[in-house]
Amino acid sequence: MSNRVRLFVETSLRKDGIIPLNDKQKHYITKVMRLGLGNKLVVFNGKDGEWHAEITHISKRLCNIKIIRFVRKSENESDIxxxxxxxxxxxxxxxxxxxxxxxxxxxxxxxxxxxxxxxxxxxxxxxxxxxxxxxxxxxxxxxxxxxxxxxxxxxxxxxxxxxxxxxxxxxxxxxxxxxxxxxxxxxxxxxxxxxxxxxxxxxxxxxxxxxxxxxxxxxxxxxxxxxxxxxxxxxxxxxxxxxxxx
Amino acid sequence: MSNRVRLFVETSLRKDGIIPLNDKQKHYITKVMRLGLGNKLVVFNGKDGEWHAEITHISKRLCNIKIIRFVRKSENESDIxxxxxxxxxxxxxxxxxxxxxxxxxxxxxxxxxxxxxxxxxxxxxxxxxxxxxxxxxxxxxxxxxxxxxxxxxxxxxxxxxxxxxxxxxxxxxxxxxxxxxxxxxxxxxxxxxxxxxxxxxxxxxxxxxxxxxxxxxxxxxxxxxxxxxxxxxxxxxxxxxxxxxx
The missing domain is CATH 3.40.1280.10 (SPOUT methyltransferase, trefoil knot domain)
Incomplete structure (x- = not known):
């Protein structure tokens, strides 16, 4: 499995979609995980499977990611x-x-x-x-x-x-x-x-x-x-x- | 299983033996678990099995327990x-x-x-x-x-x-x-x-x-x-x- 940073988001996921991160996500991505412009990460929302994304904008107040490509469906997770x-x-x-x-x-x-x-x-x-x-x-x-x-x-x-x-x-x-x-x-x-x-x-x-x-x-x-x-x-x-x- | 207070001690255990508790044990028994003179507890030392004991002395500085009776051997605990x-x-x-x-x-x-x-x-x-x-x-x-x-x-x-x-x-x-x-x-x-x-x-x-x-x-x-x-x-x-x- 990938060692990439994984991020849960609440928005729906589709190719080329732009997602503005909230303050907590921005802090996690840029300060804790120290990712910068152009860095890749993995996103999922619990419904649309897992996607690769890229950081396309960072400013003092905003951080946007762009959805690049679909990786995998929600696996057959156990129903327990x-x-x-x-x-x-x-x-x-x-x-x-x-x-x-x-x-x-x-x-x-x-x-x-x-x-x-x-x-x-x-x-x-x-x-x-x-x-x-x-x-x-x-x-x-x-x-x-x-x-x-x-x-x-x-x-x-x-x-x-x-x-x-x-x-x-x-x-x-x-x-x-x-x-x-x-x-x-x-x-x-x-x-x-x-x-x-x-x-x-x-x-x-x-x-x-x-x-x-x-x-x-x-x-x-x-x-x-x-x-x-x-x-x-x-x-x-x-x-x-x-x-x-x- | 018993709901009694259980205490690990470092000394060997035999019937009628008197065990002076150290400060930490005394605090646990008298302050945390609020046991008093005459109250029973369970003791074990990892070698001699499990015994019932009774608090026979409490003073400002000391707390003694007396070993009353043998309860059970070290069960067949798993060797893992x-x-x-x-x-x-x-x-x-x-x-x-x-x-x-x-x-x-x-x-x-x-x-x-x-x-x-x-x-x-x-x-x-x-x-x-x-x-x-x-x-x-x-x-x-x-x-x-x-x-x-x-x-x-x-x-x-x-x-x-x-x-x-x-x-x-x-x-x-x-x-x-x-x-x-x-x-x-x-x-x-x-x-x-x-x-x-x-x-x-x-x-x-x-x-x-x-x-x-x-x-x-x-x-x-x-x-x-x-x-x-x-x-x-x-x-x-x-x-x-x-x-x-x-």
Missing amino acids: SLVFSLLKRGATDLLVEKATELGVSRLCPMISKRTNTFKVNANRLKAICIEASEQCGRVTVPIIEQPKTLGNILAEWPRQKGLLFLDESGSGKPILEVLREKTNWQAHAILVGPEGGFTPAERDKMLQNSFIRPATLGERLVRAETAAISALSIYNANMAIDHYKN | SLVFSLLKRGATDLLVEKATELGVSRLCPMISKRTNTFKVNANRLKAICIEASEQCGRVTVPIIEQPKTLGNILAEWPRQKGLLFLDESGSGKPILEVLREKTNWQAHAILVGPEGGFTPAERDKMLQNSFIRPATLGERLVRAETAAISALSIYNANMAIDHYKN
């Missing part, structure tokens, strides 16, 4: 969502950054009984997603949903989409066993609870839904954000051997 | 080492914390051509390992080795121990495929390079060793610390299905 309890700020930030690197398509903040953080700064999380996407070579940026209660998430869940529940009670089968079972059920999302886990009542309610399968990461008490990162890593590894064999 | 290039401080800290949670037995800092951090604060890393071990329920604490060059690591490597090399060039098989292949080779360690990867010469040199198998985590450019966390998660998940089936 992460439903996670809001955590302390540092832990949520880490989870969002790493989940983005690991290719998550949708981030769904959840509030359950033992969630003890309710504030979510959507702009901050979006900025983390964009930066991680720029750095890891993604052509898309994960969608961040509005926080919902566990009850609402379950009620609105599309029944045909499998939800893998990381059950810290340890009663589930090992996660890779659940992912590899040959059944109609297929994981479309991973659900990770708050630091203190789910209440027994919440757990019972979840397990009444046939779209939910419980799975365990093992006996160690990993933190919630570690559990999310581990589960996404294992999901990806399992998809990779399926692709490799086919 | 992580050889990693030193990274920026935040990234190394994260890698060490998460690798501890994920059960790594040995952390081996490595210096290769593109490593751009050479300082390592062993006490700081040890403190991170201890805190993560206390929190995740481990009975052992990972061993942290002295940093070595890639050349020295390869030269001194025990030939019978498989080294899984996370090859960011993408030429290796998918990691789970490598771990699941039925051969004599078995992964005893995971090797992750610096942010810029290994040089072609380093890569060629590594691949000349039959104890080394290259593996890929996929096409996405995950950061070095993410690669380490992912690989350990996948290793654990694979071990768990082997145990589950046997």
